[in-house]
Amino acid sequence: MSLEFNHVTLAQRVLFGAGQAATNLKNEVDRLGVNRVMVIAGGHEAELARTVAGDIEVAVWHDDVVMHVPVETADKARSVATDNDIDLLVSLGGGSTTGLAKAIALTTGLPIISVPTTYAGSEATNVWGLTEDARKTTGTDDRVLPLTVIYDSELTLSLPVEMSVASGLNGMAHCIDSLWAPGADPINAAMAAEGIRALSSGLPMIVAQPQGIQGRDEVLYGAYLAALSFASAGSGLHHKICHVLGGTFNLPHAQTHATVLPYVLAFNAPFAPEAEKRAAAAFGTDTALEGLQALRSAVDAPKCLADYGFTAGGVPEAVAIILEKLPVNNPREVTADNLTTLLTAALHGDDPASLS
Known part of the structure; x- marks a missing residue:
């Protein structure tokens, strides 16, 4: 029986290395030539985010992150990005943080650098999810696929x-x-x-x-x-x-x-x-x-x-x-x-x- 299938490989840059997140992030921001960066990290990740992003200039720090990405939370974050002329999103955290960055990218087309601190995997997919009236809707769109993923296992050490x-x-x-x-x-x-x-x-x-x-x-x-x-x-x-x-x-x-x-x-x-x-x-x-x-x-x-x-x-x-x-x-x-x-x-x- 002959082999026959149709496979699509998503285009994404992956940088993997323990203890290298800050360096890799700075190098990526420099490579992309962006000027207005919005860092998204929940309150419990705020200190870690400031360490990782310590070598780049940040226009906006955004910490309003909610599980399952309610539409209201997404809309607020989108307004913050557009009102501040953001040209790059950096998400640092788990699936909810990545999901919020994706929600912004879905309507704005802004590029994302994702720095995961859990094993959720959302950073490597073009899948988005939003919750409204107790119903979660998901879909796929290449606009939400992070341009670059920075993996650093040291960032997961605080994960219980x-x-x-x-x-x-x-x-x-x-x-x-x-x-x-x-x-x-x-x-x-x-x-x-x-x-x-x-x-x-x-x-x-x-x-x-x-x-x-x-x-x-x-x-x-x-x-x-x-x-x-x-x-x-x-x-x-x-x-x-x-x-x-x-x-x-x-x-x-x-x-x-x-x-x-x-x-x-x-x-x-x-x-x-x-x-x-x-x-x-x-x-x-x-x-x-x-x-x-x-x-x-x-x-x-x-x-x-x-x-x-x-x-x-x-x-x-x-x-x-x-x-x-x-x-x-x-x-x-x-x-x-x-x-x-x-x-x-x-x-x-x-x-x-x-x-x-």
């Missing part, structure tokens, strides 16, 4: 182990979902598999030695590959579910992804044997679910949605919204009944193997 685990497993979700997403192809599958390997190697290192660079480097590298595969393959069932849980019920992004992932894997794996086999090989285990669950146990991963405020009363509404947003080619048919079973299992932290 618990949050590092959740954020890294969010990256793992990008990998696994990419194996059966609408645009899955051999190239993004190869990146996803290497991402699985790197993340499953690095996360236990972070738990064992939180201040160690090797584990942080490995997870940051894996998260980047995860984001690349996701950007190419598109949003699969896992992400459709988690975007609804986050946007409608305001559940925390990383923890929600980390909790839901084994249930979607168990749900889809029997109907996607080649994808399951590739993921299992990347974990180095007989089955993908076995590998994921072993990793989750080793790093004490989030276990149930109830811990983050989701309740049984929210299941019917979540099911109804998710059914409207299903990916076009999920390997297993999704119905109201089996989706209810999946969400109920994730709510209580039941054994995901029951969904197979």
